[in-house]
Amino acid sequence: MQRFDLIIFDWDGTLMDSISKIVDCMQALAQELSIAVPTEKAVRDVIGLSMPEAMRALFPAETEATRAGWINRYKAHYQIFNATPSPLFEGVPELLTSLHGASRKLAIATGKGREGLNRILDETRLGDCFHASRCADETQSKxxxxxxxxxLAELDVSPERAVMIGDSAFDLQMANNAGVAAIGVDYGTHDRETLLGVSPLAVVSHPLEILHHLR
Incomplete structure (x- = not known):
């Protein structure tokens, strides 16, 4: 793992198996509002964007103010109404332990909001694994x-010494735009063909395969 000093992870669909729950909650929101229910593919295709951007893509006919008012209702579905667990993917604890033990800097770049990420880091007790994080409600959306x-600025790492790992084309496009290497995972939002179209270093099908490409 000599090439990269900083390893940046997306969260949903990369470290945590939460894609199905996100889809279910967004569809339940539409049912509650008596509006057209987006397809599973439509919802999966916006996972990784900030919530305002995702809402804009899914419900373009609505006003910005209307969509903004729906965000808290979506959060209620995700945090309260839908009790489906969102476990870490198999191999993720071992992956993070291995990387953390190798004295590399680890970070998170996620479409989640800060409140949601802090809550899940507390629940999983993984907060100490990461040196920094950025959420979609703190900066520009992927x-x-x-x-x-x-x-990169916070952790004082140059772009060529960092790698972004994610399950969506948005993650890999963000890496390309920042001059950062990328590795895709095909067990989350987007399939292997879609991810390969964004020219990552590799696409893997299990979290522990990531180690092979970092050595």
Whole structure:
């Protein structure tokens, strides 16, 4: 793992198996509002964007103010109404332990909001694994590179010494836009073909395969 000093992870669909719950909650929100229910593919295709951007893509006919008012209702579905567990993917604890033990800096760049990320880091007790994080409500939404630029600056790492790992094309596009290498995972939001279209170093099908590409 000599090439990269900083390893940046997306969260949903990369470290945590939460994609199905996100889809279910967004569809339940639409049912509650008596509006057209987006398809599973439509919801999966916006996972990784900030919530305002995702809402804009899914419900373009609505006003900005209307969509903004729906965000808290979506959060209620995710945090309260839907009790489906969102476990870490198999191999993730071992992956993070291995990387953390190798004295590399680890960070998170996620489409989650800060409140949601802090809550889940507390629940999983993984907060101490990461040196920094950026959330979608703190900076520009993916695939804009600002999220990565801020992490690089905070941790004093040059772009060529960092790698972004994510399950969506937005993650890999963000890395490309920031001049950062990328590795895709095909067990989350987007399939292997879609991820390969964004020119990552590799696409893996299990979290522990990531180690092979970092050595």
């Amino acid at each position: 695939p804009h590179p600002q999220m990565l630029h801020e992490l």
